[in-house]
Amino acid sequence: MTKKKEISFEGSLQRLQEISDILEKGEIGLEESIKIYEEGINLANYCYKTLETAELKVTDLKKQLEVKVKQK
Amino acid sequence: MNEINKVLTVSEITNQIKSVLENQFDEIDVVGEISNFKAHFSGHWYFTLKDANAQISCTMWKGLNNYVFFTPQDGMKVIVKGKITVYPPRGNYQIDVRSMKPAGVGELQLAFEKLKQKLSDEGLFDSIHKKPIPKYPSKIGIVTAIDSAAFQDMKSIASRRYPLAEFVIASCRVQGEGAADEIVESIKLLNSQKNIDLIIIGRGGGSLEDLWAFNEEIVARAIFESKIPIISGIGHEIDFTIADFVSDLRAPTPSAAIELSTPNKTDLFAFIGDFSYYLTDNISRIIDEFKSDINTAVTSYGFRTPLDMIKNNYQSLDNTIFRLNTLFDQFFTFEKNQYTNIESKLKSYDIQKILKRGFVIAKQEGKIIQRLKEFEKAKSLELKFYDGDIKIKND
Numbered sequence: 001m002t003k004k005k006e007i008s009f010e011g012s013l014q015r016l017q018e019i020s021d022i023l024e025k026g027e028i029g030l031e032e033s034i035k036i037y038e039e040g041i042n043l044a045n046y047c048y049k050t051l052e053t054a055e056l057k058v059t060d061l062k063k064q065l066e067v068k069v070k071q072k
Numbered sequence: 073m074n075e076i077n078k079v080l081t082v083s084e085i086t087n088q089i090k091s092v093l094e095n096q097f098d099e100i101d102v103v104g105e106i107s108n109f110k111a112h113f114s115g116h117w118y119f120t121l122k123d124a125n126a127q128i129s130c131t132m133w134k135g136l137n138n139y140v141f142f143t144p145q146d147g148m149k150v151i152v153k154g155k156i157t158v159y160p161p162r163g164n165y166q167i168d169v170r171s172m173k174p175a176g177v178g179e180l181q182l183a184f185e186k187l188k189q190k191l192s193d194e195g196l197f198d199s200i201h202k203k204p205i206p207k208y209p210s211k212i213g214i215v216t217a218i219d220s221a222a223f224q225d226m227k228s229i230a231s232r233r234y235p236l237a238e239f240v241i242a243s244c245r246v247q248g249e250g251a252a253d254e255i256v257e258s259i260k261l262l263n264s265q266k267n268i269d270l271i272i273i274g275r276g277g278g279s280l281e282d283l284w285a286f287n288e289e290i291v292a293r294a295i296f297e298s299k300i301p302i303i304s305g306i307g308h309e310i311d312f313t314i315a316d317f318v319s320d321l322r323a324p325t326p327s328a329a330i331e332l333s334t335p336n337k338t339d340l341f342a343f344i345g346d347f348s349y350y351l352t353d354n355i356s357r358i359i360d361e362f363k364s365d366i367n368t369a370v371t372s373y374g375f376r377t378p379l380d381m382i383k384n385n386y387q388s389l390d391n392t393i394f395r396l397n398t399l400f401d402q403f404f405t406f407e408k409n410q411y412t413n414i415e416s417k418l419k420s421y422d423i424q425k426i427l428k429r430g431f432v433i434a435k436q437e438g439k440i441i442q443r444l445k446e447f448e449k450a451k452s453l454e455l456k457f458y459d460g461d462i463k464i465k466n467d
Contacts, residue, residue: 009236010208013340016347023354030362037355044348051340054235056227060218061242061261 009050016043083160090158093165097156102128102167103175106148119144121152121167129166130154139249140172142284145183149175180280184287187314191289196296196318203301203320205333209269211238212333213262213300215255218243222276222305222326229327234334240268246275251285256294263298270333271300273315274326277308286313295319305329427458 007015019040023033080088104121111117115134120127130152132140144150154169174180191197212230216223218241230237242261244254255273262268273295275283285291286306295302295318304319305326316322323329369375427433433456434441441447453464 033358040351056231056235057238059240
């Protein structure tokens with residue numbers, strides 16, 4: 001789970017595109033194809049879930065900095 | 073009337089003038105064109121107000137000039153409110169300006185055009201300076217007032233379109249005196265943060281005066297110097313500010329700025345859905361291709377060869393076995409013949425024949441006695457004649 005979070009959403013979409021292109025070309029072996037197919041489906045699920053459950057985060061920068069100054 | 077004019081010192085006459093002027097002109101409104109405008113680093117402003125035939129020095133103190141919503145420029149026609157003061161050390165008089173406003177909206181328009189021309193000449197609007205806007209910004213810096221309707225709009229649109237994003241708001245006033253300084257500060261603050269992908273400078277609609285902060289040179293320069301790409305979304309569709317020209321992308325409104333900078337969730341879902349479909353489609357195709365490859369291989373001439381080879385070998389093995397059998401039979405027959413011959417030879421040496429000729433075989437206990445030393449006197453003796461056996465008991 002933590003490992004997945006390290007991949008950005010944008011990176012995931014890019015990888016998905018890559019996988020799609022590789023499979024489209026069909027130049028790699030069966031085993032490898034199935035491996036990246038699985039990766040692709042997992043990525044798609046991950047992207048879907050991430051997007052579905054996301055909520056806009058708002059950070060008040062000035063307030064945050066004030067708090068930091070006070071803490072010091 | 074005095075016969076003799078009293079002789080006054082310079083200080084005395086200056087102080088009298090000061091008193092007259094300052095009492096007479098302690099609340100005046102003067103219209104004129106600004107020239108020689110200087111904003112001293114101490115925060116005070118020094119300039120001259122003039123018209124075709126006259127000019128007058130003016131000062132505006134730090135603290136008061138904070139309340140002027142625009143930065144005066146030479147050539148700008150303004151109305152100042154203030155009083156006349158006399159400065160004895162220099163022996164001159166000036167207007168101590170308390171407030172200042174443009175002589176008309178046309179003045180602001182003119183100032184706008186002048187600054188636009190100046191910055192354009194400097195190349196601040198050139199397209200080579202425009203930074204690309206990231207497609208999937210994860211952290212969006214927002215420069216606007218946190219309690220504004222514009223910010224609420226931006227939040228709700230981002231929530232709907234791309235809730236993966238994070239807003240990092242550097243709140244500031246976006247209109248009135250001092251707003252320009254705060255906007256600059258916010259831009260710089262966001263630039264000092266890590267991982268901000270994009271900055272949106274936003275403000276809802278308003279009059280030219282309301283939007284003026286975005287026409288200030290310091291704001292334009294802060295936008296130009298920002299390392300992070302900036303989208304401006306200021307006012308309405310029809311409002312153009314200097315900030316719009318210098319920003320990397322101009323959006324007609326704050327809401328539009330969000331729309332221009334974020335992908336749409338529904339599009340993304342469709343995009344991901346399409347990928348899942350294509351991936352499955354492709355992998356099925358790949359598997360089918362491999363299947364048909366295997367079939368082709370199995371049914372190919374090359375693949376049939378081993379079977380043919382086995383069949384051939386079977387045949388050759390059968391042949392060999394058949395030949396071996398034949399050979400064995402032949403051999404066996406030959407051997408059999410040999411034996412028959414030997415048998416008949418043996419027969420010629422048959423004991424019976426010898427006995428017939430008159431020889432006798434002596435045996436003791438069934439054993440043939442061939443030599444004298446084998447003979448034992450004590451034992452009985454059996455004698456075999458051609459025509460019969462006899463046992464001789466020895467006692």
